[in-house]
Amino acid sequence: MSVKIVSLLMPVTSMTRIRRSGISPLHLAAERNKDDVLELLIEAGYDVNATLSHDRSMMYEDRRSTALYFAVINNNTNATEMLLEAGANPNLDTFSPLLLAIRQGCIKTVTLLVEHGANVNAYIPTHPTTFPATVMFCMRYLSLLKYLLDNGCDAMACLQCQYGSNPHPPIMTTRNRSNLDDRTDEPPKVPVQFCEMISAPINSRWAGPIIDVLLDYVGNVQLCSRLIEHLDSYEDWAAIKEKLEPPRPLMQLCRMRICSLVGRRRTRLHTLPLPGRLIKYLNHEERRKNDYC
Secondary structure, three states, rough: OOOOHHHHHHHEEEEOOOOOOOOOOHHHHHHHHHHHHHHHHOOOOOOOOOEOOOHHHHOOOOOOOOOHHHHHHHHOOOHHHHHHOOOOOOOOOOOOOHHHHHOOOHHHHHHHHOOOOOOOOOOOOOOOOOOOOHHOOOOHHHHHHHHHHHHOOOHHHOOOOOOOOOOOOOOOHHHHHHHHOOOOOOOOOOOEOOOHHOHHHHHHHHHHHHHHHOOOOOOOOOOHHHHHHHOOOOHHHHHHHHOOOOOOOOOHHHHHHHEEEEEEEEEOOOOOOOOOHHHHHHOOOOOOOOOOO
């Protein structure tokens, strides 16, 4: 698919037939990393938010539907930026492109998506959780988690638990979950709580630092018994529990209140007529030597 051939075909191509086909040339260009062709199509006015037909989307396990998704899954930051600058909506796919970028650990793509309005509290419909799925993909990327929290990710949802200080039931294994899902007479899946997710062997060793970060983005809160058990499991994490002692510092409560009124996005905070030192505090930069984006 060369630029010359595409430029010759465009004037004689019916837009109506393209719509009926269930797939846009933008999808094909993004899927095959043809950035020059993608740029040509965008300049020609092709709809950057055109979605695959249901039948074509069903051909992919992840049910992708936009050209933007193809660009992100290919880790093509150039194509991703072109589509976003042209007005691509990052919240149209069933599985958010932002979740995909976080899973890939691509900071630049994550930043591009967030700056263009990607939902930082995205969920996965097929795997319900009581907390944003974006957090689930950031377990090993604390700087990325901080960035999402700075831009409105819901930290409180991670620290709320239906069992509270009461004993928790045993965590259901993956095998047991899959067996339940296969039974048609079982009720719908019960959303996974943060304390369950963080207790998985692959995540539990990160529990302390993750909880520490989350506590910077909430006011007075009481952790459930399972999260407390994690903090008690390592002597080095004892200092984290000190943040839980009520009441939280007045400066922290003021920060939370200001952010709730203005909005979490860092760009909004930087527009406030406040001293730079205070802006840094509102952005949780008072203890950071370097920014993470």
